[in-house]
Amino acid sequence: WQAALGLLSDMPQRRLAADAISFSSAICASESACRWELSLDLIGHMFRLSVHNTVSFNAAISALGSCSQWRLPLQLLRDMSSRSACRPDEISCNAAISSVQASHWPFAIATLSHMQRLRLLPNLISRNAVMSSLSEVWTLAMNLLREMREIREGPDEISYNAALSACGRGGQWRAALALRSQMPAVPDHIGYRAYAAALERSSAQQAVPAMLSEVTNAWLQRVGSQQSQGSAKNVETTGDCSLSIKAGQTRPIFELKIELDWK
Structure with a gap:
């Protein structure tokens, strides 16, 4: 400068x-x-x-x-x-x-x-920027996402990730789960991390197995090698073992799984 x-x-x-x-x-x-x-x-x-x-x-x-x-x-x-x-x-x-x-x-x-x-x-850039500012008011983020679906230039991955992040901050795991089912594509590592945060903050232990399984399958599809398959299975086993531990201690497992060669 x-x-x-x-x-x-x-x-x-x-x-x-x-x-x-x-x-x-x-x-x-x-x-x-x-x-x-x-x-x-x-x-x-x-x-x-x-x-x-x-x-x-x-x-x-x-x-x-x-x-x-x-x-x-x-x-x-x-x-x-x-x-x-x-x-x-x-x-x-x-x-x-x-x-x-x-x-x-x-x-x-x-x-x-x-x-x-x-x-x-x-x-879309305008609405995504507003969506990012709504990270602490998940109800408004979800309302804006619904509005975006009704216009020609609908939501993209950034929109969904921002909405998932808002649900995560609010500990709204059911809203995050419903939103995940509505996404037209598999979330990236940012989306999965936001999803995991929603499960963690709400202590939604019953949703953890499906989360771990989905992340593993998505990761295997992206990487696709035999070596990666072995690593993913090991991580999933670790995740299954953590289910007997309180939900607040599952976060390191989520982050490990999401970060493994995801990018």
Whole structure:
């Protein structure tokens, strides 16, 4: 980021006019170093030079969100909405929604509604970003997933994983089980880990055998070698033996099984 900022500072001496692309590049560099204050300074400097545009605002919103500054991206989005020179687009709103943390999920939903007032069509990225913010309110996550099924651009693996994660945090193993049965494809390791968390937090011991069997079969399908089959059987045996132990102690087995050459 220091090199990018140095090049930007040297442009006047070289009789070069910095434009929106130059500033946007410097803002992106500040994001990689999590220097969100620098992003705001650059946006302010762009205003003074009247070279700001939507791309530069989007870069700043993304940079601020990456540094866990969730209020500032929403403020920048409001500033964009009040300026005719750089109206927000889908990328602006998606970046602002993605910056919202789970404890502030109402702001994510409000931003999704704000998109419609701006006559912007929320897409799958928009809804997945809102879904991720609902990790602590599983009922709303499930409602949003139902809404996504009714539109043309339905939920994808990220959507289902986020909903499973919300069920896991809430210890709603029956909801997680129902959701798993509705998924059009086999979950990846992220989905299975969220599913396991739901079983663990709710002490749903009766659902553990099916979980272990399903993960084993899915893992064997992905790996497919004789050596992997032997390893998976050993892990499953360990999992079966753990059923006599309280549910809270089954988590290491879940994580071991999910991580074994899954990626």
